[in-house]
Amino acid sequence: MSSEVGDAERALHRRMGLACAAATAAGLPGRFRVWEHGGLLAVLATDPALGFLSTVSGVTPETLPALDGLLAEPGWDPTVLTTGDEVPEGLVRAEDRLLAVRRLGEPPAADPGVTEGDVVDVLLAGYEVTGVVAAFVAAEHRVPAMRRFLLVEGGTPIAAAGMTVHGDVAVLGGAATLPAHRGRGAQPRLLRHRLRVAADAGCVLAVATARAGSVSAANLGRAGFRRYRRSAWTKP
Structure with a gap:
């Protein structure tokens, strides 16, 4: 694993x-735990609707021997x-996932259509999720450390995105566009704006995740991100 990928995975963790x-804190069902074990980065979410959150990353030849003990929990x-x-x-x-990493240099120009504000309603409408997943998205994007961005057209928010900073690494996550406004470049604009904010905050690296082959993955590639395919493995 490159140091770039290692820094990215630790920031995501x-x-x-x-x-x-x-x-x-919001009282969501199930149990949550985020911890390290033998250099591995582990996340547990016991509610079935949030099972996609349960992951182990940080796997290297040095940390691989600790995996058996971790999976035995x-x-x-x-x-x-x-x-x-x-x-x-x-x-x-299992289905592979994508990790995207970009070194930050000269920041893009500011986007006058992007403002900061409460993104939860736009994100939930854009993701088209309900129930426990919607409650998790809302809780995540209301933490004080979250930077929240809205793209506004004609006085109406049409897309939203979040960003957190962890040392000198910015994690770009939580981006969605309202269905009626998709395909018009909203997410690339929010992506460029967050890269500028991250650079201004002193970050040297920006990190994002996406589904392999998705529009989001293509947008990240066009924005200069190096895309790493993460092989996914599960119990039989």
Whole structure:
């Protein structure tokens, strides 16, 4: 694993720590835990609707021996994410995920259509989610450390995105556009704006995740992100 990927995964892990703490404080169902074990980065969410959050990352040749002990802990069935050639013993492949990383240099120009404000309503409408998932998204994007951005057209917010800063790494997460306004470049604009804010905050690295082959993944590539495919592994 490159140092760039390692820094990115640790920043994502800290972001998940904020999100899970907020979910616990909001009284969401199930149990949340974010911890390290033998250099591995682990996340637990026991409610079935949030099972996609349960992951193990930070897998390297040095940390791989600790994986068996971690997976033996009762009460969870995580997805193990690897970015190198590691093959976890006894696991089978699942749908890969994408990690995108960009070194920050000269920041893009400011976007006059982007403002800061409460993004929750726009995000939930853009994601088209309800129930526990919606409650988790709302809790995550109301933590004090979250920077919240709205793209406004004609006085109406049409897209939203979030960002947190962890040391000198910015995690760009939580981006959605209202269905009626998709395909018009809203997310690239919010992406460029957050890169500027991150650079102004002294960050040297920006990190995001996306589904492989998605529009979001394509937008990240066009914005200069190096995209790493994360091999996903689960218990048979």
